Amino acid sequence: MNTDVQGLKFYREMLKIRRFEERSAELYGEMKIRGFLHLSVGQEAIAVGVMPALHQEDSVVSAYREHGHAIARGVPLESIMAEMFGKAGGCSHGHGGSMHLFHKPSRFYGGSAIVGGGLPIATGLALAEKMKWKETVSACFFGEGAMAEGVFHESMNLAALWKLPVLFLCENNGYAMGTSIDRELSRTDLVQKAKSYGVAAIQVDGMDVLSVAKEAKQAADYVRSGEGPFFMEFKTYRFRAHSMYDPELYRSKTEVDVWKKRDPLLHLEQKLKESGVFTDDNRIQMERDVDSEIEAAVQFAEASSLEPVEDLMKNVMRERGRSEY
Amino acid sequence: MSTEKIRMTYREGLRQGLRDALRKDANVFLMGEDVGRYGGSYAVSREFLAEFGPDRVRDTPLSESAFVGAGIGAALGGARPIVEIMTVNFSLLALDQIINNAASLLHMSGGQFNVPLVIRIGTGAGRQLAAQHSHSFEGWYAHIPGIRILAPATVEDARGMIAAALLEPNPVLIFEHVMLLSMEAEVEERPPHVDIDFAKVRREGEDLSLITYGGSLPKALEAAEILEKSGVSAEVLDLRTLRPLDDASIQKTIQKTGRGVIIDEGWRSGSLSSEISARISEQAFSVLKAPIVRICTKEVPIPYPRHLEEAALPSVKEIVDAGLNLMGKNVRI
Incomplete structure (x- = not known):
């Protein structure tokens, strides 16, 4: 694909995530969305840049800041919004909420809110695929905070030992909730940590969607060709609070402002304008389009029904003999 | 139907049940600590490696959380894993995966993702193995919605419960009591179907x-x-x-x-x-x-x-x- 065409597509996709997250924050204020809500504003380039490298039959495992991943993976926008409203039309029938988005048709396996909990699941998905001799990739998003969890090390070791097709995607936004990376890890060179397991690894600028896309494509191809797992560290930053309850006592406004200058949307906008394929009018039109798409999702969520209480106990155990959803 | 009776131990029952499951379905595989070359810490999977190969009889590193989690992932991916956890106390290292994922995924995903995973766990005291190898946590696990808990107490159940567990589309934990391993009984030569719905x-x-x-x-x-x-x-x-x-x-x-x-x-x-x-x-x-x-x-x-x-x-x-x-x-x- 032509870089400019691809850039415009990426811009629109990132904008959709950005606007979706901002709208979600408003809806949280209106008490339409409850529970924990973790927004990925600032980190959009990673989800948007990685997804084109994945195929339909690949699997995606994510953590709790996953709206962007779900959107970029193609989980229907309205089903994500309805999920956060706790409605039956949600991608998890309203049972999971913001942190537990699941979507079988997209092979989107959630949505894990136990830090690092998705890592062995992705490893096992890769194992099943490898045993079937399929050339698929099991992609796993997590934050740098997960790298302090034992299960990260167990999963890296297992994936490397068995040469499993796992694409480890670490979004290093510098903070495990409110604990900065240097206050959490004795060694902050994440690529080095991955390499110590014999896993191929690179660091990528997570604020530049074109770099993310280019490197992710290469990494996914490597994994798909049977070379074993690959680890990508994306340097990024979370512009908004950790969740809706976070007074942000742990970082300075100056630091946030410095990173905001590297906003992935601004960055790409400038590039596209320099190429002469994008104008302010284009942007305004795109914002309108994206906003109306999101409003349609909000309307869908509003109109969607609640799961009947009589169905509360459904899906605790699947009935025997019924293997398909 | 053959009504021939044969004598076997609970250990041999477990072994036969597992071996039959591996022979019957190429999608079934066994993984855990020392299940392969060592033959299983309680010799339940002795000689399996030679018969089924290292892809289907997988020795894992000492990473309970990762290999149980990988079992969950493999089950989600369409394989039929049987995971062995050497002893019930070690299962605590995988508790997060068992409860937060295996038991919760179906409901949390609105019915989309079931986890057809079988986990075999050695349980119980009586071998002077002290406080980190002798407990009985099956009652604890029985507290958790979303999983089925089996406790074979006879040779026939030891042999037949694996096949029954593999018919379940949900996570099944089988607690094999280590003091029963050498217990002998007469069973039918051809294993009858074991119903796991009833006491x-x-x-x-x-x-x-x-x-x-x-x-x-x-x-x-x-x-x-x-x-x-x-x-x-x-x-x-x-x-x-x-x-x-x-x-x-x-x-x-x-x-x-x-x-x-x-x-x-x-x-x-x-x-x-x-x-x-x-x-x-x-x-x-x-x-x-x-x-x-x-x-x-x-x-x-x-x-x-x-x-x-x-x-x-x-x-x-x-x-x-x-x-x-x-x-x-x-x-x-």
Whole structure:
């Protein structure tokens, strides 16, 4: 694909995530969305840049800041919004909420809110695929905070030992909730940590969607060709609070402002304008389009029904003999 | 149908059940610590590596959380993994994966992702392995919605429960009691289908019901023999499936005898025995002729020396005394 065409597509996709997250924050204020809500504003380039490298039959495992991943993976926008409203039309029938988005048709396996909990699941998905001799990739998003969890090390070791097709995607936004990376890890060179397991690894600028896309494509191809797992560290930053309850006592406004200058949307906008394929009018039109798409999702969520209480106990155990959803 | 009888041990039963499952379905594979070259820490999978190869009999690193999680992932991906956890205390290292993922995914995903995973876990005390290899956490696991808990107490169940578990589209945890491994029994040569929905009366009786499971079943049966000599007729109910509990069978035996003794190798407080006792009070209060009696492991970490380990565990004598006492035979306990 032509870089400019691809850039415009990426811009629109990132904008959709950005606007979706901002709208979600408003809806949280209106008490339409409850529970924990973790927004990925600032980190959009990673989800948007990685997804084109994945195929339909690949699997995606994510953590709790996953709206962007779900959107970029193609989980229907309205089903994500309805999920956060706790409605039956949600991608998890309203049972999971913001942190537990699941979507079988997209092979989107959630949505894990136990830090690092998705890592062995992705490893096992890769194992099943490898045993079937399929050339698929099991992609796993997590934050740098997960790298302090034992299960990260167990999963890296297992994936490397068995040469499993796992694409480890670490979004290093510098903070495990409110604990900065240097206050959490004795060694902050994440690529080095991955390499110590014999896993191929690179660091990528997570604020530049074109770099993310280019490197992710290469990494996914490597994994798909049977070379074993690959680890990508994306340097990024979370512009908004950790969740809706976070007074942000742990970082300075100056630091946030410095990173905001590297906003992935601004960055790409400038590039596209320099190429002469994008104008302010284009942007305004795109914002309108994206906003109306999101409003349609909000309307869908509003109109969607609640799961009947009589169905509360459904899906605790699947009935025997019924293997398909 | 062949009705030939053969003798085998519980260990051999487990082995046959597993081997048959691996032979029957190429999608089934076994993984865990030392299941391959070593042959399984309790020799259950001896010679499997040679027959099925390293892809289907996978030695894992000592990473319970990762290999149980990988089992969940593989099950989601369409494989049929059987994961072995050497001993129940080690399963605590994988508790996050078992509860937060295996047991929760189906409901949390609105019915999209079921986890057809079988986990085999060695459980129980009696081998002087002290406080980090001897506990009985199956009652704990039975607290959790979203998983099925099996406790084979006979050779036939040891052999047949694997096949039954593999028919389940949900996570199944099988607790294999380490003191039963060498127990021998006569079984049919061709394994019959084992139904995991129901408890089983292992001995009929009229006066009282001994309700138990797993490693305590042989003790209950021995106690019933002794009670018989004192003129007490004890019925013995083997629960077999600890979750979901077969309420109907529990109520049926209590309706019949009006007296119940629950023998549970778990600790008493907040135990499976508490649950069974509560259900009996809820559903059969009016037929009870005496309060329910519970015989459980003493509430200490299991100690190493034999005499203390024995003192900590439910014993045949305790069961007999409880039975005699219930029947007003005036035994001091």
